[in-house]
Amino acid sequence: MAQMGRPRTFDRDAAITQAMHLFWEHGYDSTSLSQLKANIGSGISAPSFYAAFGSKEALFKEVMERYLNTHGQVTASLFDLQLPAREAIEKTLRGSARMQCEDGHPRGCLVALGLMSASSAEAIAICAPLAAARARNRAGFVACVERGMASGELLAQTSPVALATVFESFLLGLTTLAREGLDHGVMEAAITQVMSAWDAMRSDLAD
Template sequence: MARTGRPRQFDRDDVLEAALRLFWEHGYAATSLAQLREAMRMSSASFYAAFSSKEQLFDAVVERYASSFGRVTDAIADDELPPREAVERILRQSAQMQTDASHPSGCLLVSGATCSPANVTVHELLTGRRNLVRANVVACVERAKSLGELPSGTDAQALASVFVSFLWGLSTEARDGVPAGRLDAAVGYLMGVWDATAVAHTGSITPQSTSVT
């Protein structure tokens, strides 16, 4: 009787973590299949049996990132938090996470995008994830308007872009070696934009939050 094939000898969490760090460090296009298989310690047959393709692996990696390191932006979707606090929290926590020396610097949703424009699947995957964060920031600004914390005439899309542009820009700053403390201080200045918008409506400035430690 013919013997059945042996079960795949790998731990899915371990191989995804190895792939995550490679993609995070080098981006999608610059990370080769050979690098991935070596880091994941998988044969070609095992790799394709488990993930079908590099694109499918990247999809799984992005999901893993979103449920771990990427959770620094979860606060923006928490309706229990005051809107200003939610925005400030994701910026400060992102600055801390992206400069943490225990893993590649920056943000995978930004650094992973260094791929060929022809790769529509990867482009749409990352754009979709970033659009979700963007939509949550817009919703947070709209919530602040409905609560009377910001003027009703505030352009939510434009104000949200101020914070989202900074959020994605943190990735470049972190990868260039800008220290966490400087980025955290920059968040304080940026939140002055929110305060200036609010004071035009309420006549008072929201108390400045403390830095994330």
């Protein structure tokens, strides 16, 4: 009779979270198999790692899915048509700032950090879901500006792409600031300031 394999000695769901934090902190390229094995549960062997996850790439794919379905949902407001367009953008920025500064995980945003840290052709290809998420968020900002124009709130000469880029670039910049330890309260005040870019294009304030 064939001998049964040893049972896993770790919680797979918890292991995905632990791996997510490692990739979030160091990026795909810089997170080694040794780091993953040492930090999953109380440490697992290479055979156990491959039996559980298949490969580092396969594990990262699970991590991306976990992140995008949890922490990454802070941008969901951009696509909530029940929210006024301005509110949707502001809610996204404030939610992201809060998430990026909260305890319990590395600071910053895995979408932005994952793309910035992808230095090899392999990593760039593997990070395609993160690039897709960023493109979707960009389209969400543009759609919000277009909604503001369609409703008459914003001036007809508003450039949807230009105004959306103001908010998207601010969102991406939060990652660097969070990593450097900027206080969340300062980010909140900055968001109030950046929303004035929307108010400057309001049709009801035009001369």
